[in-house]
Amino acid sequence: MDLDFSPEDVAFRDEVRAFIAEAYPKVLRGKQQDSEGLTKDDYFSWHRILAKKGWSAPSWPKEWGGTGWTPTQKYIWSEEQAKADTIPVLPFGVAMLAPVIYTFGTEEQKARFLPGIRDGKVWWCQGYSEPGAGSDLASLTTRAERIKGDDGKEYYLVNGQKTWTTLAQYADWGFFLVRTDPNVKPQAGISFLLIDMKSPGVTVAPIITLEGGHEVNDVFLENVKVPIENRIFHENQGWTCAKALLMHERSGIAGVARSKRGLERLRAMSLSEPGDDAGPLLADPFFKRKVADLEIDLTALEFTELRTLAGESSGKGPGPESSILKIKGTEIQQRLTELTLEAAGHYGAPYLRGLPHNIGAIGPDDARDVAGRYFNTRKTSIFGGSNEIQRNIIAKLVLGL
């Protein structure tokens, strides 16, 4: 049992670090903290550079573009990206949909969809939640019925509404859970469909969240014709795909490396922010104690994640234990934004959304939109299966209760 990097690992780390330093677009530097200022191209540009290098989808099977990295190398990879504050590769295609396609899809489907995901050419969104189906995802009612098209081919005719669809305003394609059989128990009548967002009948409507941002959307599906060959896996067995995807989603949400970077930023900020007395805020024993507490919690999560990664390298996909990573990871992200808001003091109050960056902040730069990020981060214990649902999963599937 050891954590030492081998000489090869050290060489790999140096290679990764040098590559990011050289190849990460200058115009994106500093933008990562400012999600409202990101364009569709901003999101994709780093992804495309990584794709050219062959590093956009490290965890995939090698034949489709995976790197075959060891768990240690993957760990190094996420650490180095976080340290450099790169804009993360969006999870929807690479981390969520692709494992479903390469696990359950046909050879034809793999060849059709995986390259576009890997290369950052096609933007995917996730059509899971519905107004009446959140935590109880299996109760979804978006209906897909088989029809015969004018061209003589079979199609699904899809009707319903999806919600909380992240960044659907940019999406080229979406993966959707739809009900193909309403007469069986809920999980048994669901299919997994890929839908071209430009299809007639697809409408995307923005949902503005409490901090004033536009990240999520309603997606309305009205008589949308979807070719049968866009279904992944068997009809009525989409729940199998859905569950596999959710486990990948959950393990990805932990965001340990990003939280470590966030803690570094918080420490730097609390050295420049004043305390109540002459010293900096970090000299305040109350505040310092909370930062220390958070660091310790994050260290525990880091080692839990490393154990999970090590397990995955022996061939297991993420199991229900990934719920631990989701719960602890999101709680830590939330505490990080809490402490950052506290650190900002008076300058947590200004609301500057919509004001261009160069107009000048109110107060110090690192206090910009700290309240907005605190409000927005409340979503993390809700999405991807609420933290209450994750506890149910652990109770049932891990503890056998």
Place this chain on the structure above:
Amino acid sequence: MDFSFTDEQSMLRDTVASYLADHYGFDARKAALKSADGWRPAVWKAFANDLGILGASFPEDQGGLGGDATDVMVVMEEFGKALVVEPYLGTVVIGGGFLQHGAPAGAGELIGKIIAGDATMAFAWAEPQARYNFADLKTTARKQGAGWVLNGGKAVVIGAPWASHLIVTARTGGAQRDLGGVSVFLVDKKAKGVSARDYPTVDGRRASEIVFENVSLGAEALIGAQGEALPLVEQVVDEAIAAVCAEACGVLRRLHEGTLAYTKERKQFGAPIASFQVLQHRMVDMFMQLEQAVSMTFMAHIRLGEAPGERAKAISAAKVQIGRACRFVGQNAIQLHGGMGMTDEMAIGHYFKRATMIENEFGSVDHHLRRYEAASFDQAA
């Protein structure tokens, strides 16, 4: 022992509640916040003329209704329930407090204007280099003839864009954090040398960064004793904190009620989510936080009149409980609303945002724990 309200106070509550129900609904508030001014002077006038609440807590010989801090508490709780942004705290509680306790020349006339709705005030105390230390001042007032010259800057002055007058803390002597040498001045917002950069705040108010550049003040601008005004500042701020605690009770009530109502409506797994035990216990914990917050708000108001040390202890204790309740109840209200709680269209998120700002208003939980310790242990030792 008596925790009941007088008939007058109950009537005051009903009057305010019924006016706000008619004129301060969620949509009307939202439209006002988005308008150029960000508030409704007409509502302010109605507070003065139709409701008479701007004078409720002033003595009768000053043109008020002869009420006290309990009247303020009643008004503020109702304001919390409706998320009122108009500058009652800055004008009546803080402005009125300084004018009454500091009794500068001309206080009577200005109190008359406050009661009539013709004067509005903002309290300019915070500075960028300071956290919640009221004595940490770089802003200075230098004696010039019979009057003063004011120089410096103030951070996040809530309500300043709406104010006709600023109440400004400045150093007339001593070093940056000395307890002595602190003075308070009344400054006309339109005075030469006062400039402001205005902006909205995350909880729907407006605030300003203010710069004073050689602002000439007359002798009558001084409120309280020259160089010895820190105890006055502490007294008025303690009264303001008590009022904010009352507002928080209104905000917390709405957060809790809204969560109960939503979880009874929202069905998942074939049942209202309020039927799940884990959520029931969470709502019980929220309820206990709310009840403790209400108790501490009563306690704070009852002890406002005590000697400074006892008052500080009581107020800081209340603010600690209020801060904790705002965080716990606010965060869980959003959590139990699920995705809906994250939307701008539902009121719950707006209550959460106000609750979050109250956590740090006039000092965070940590700040007030420390102040409590100083008042409770250090003095006894």
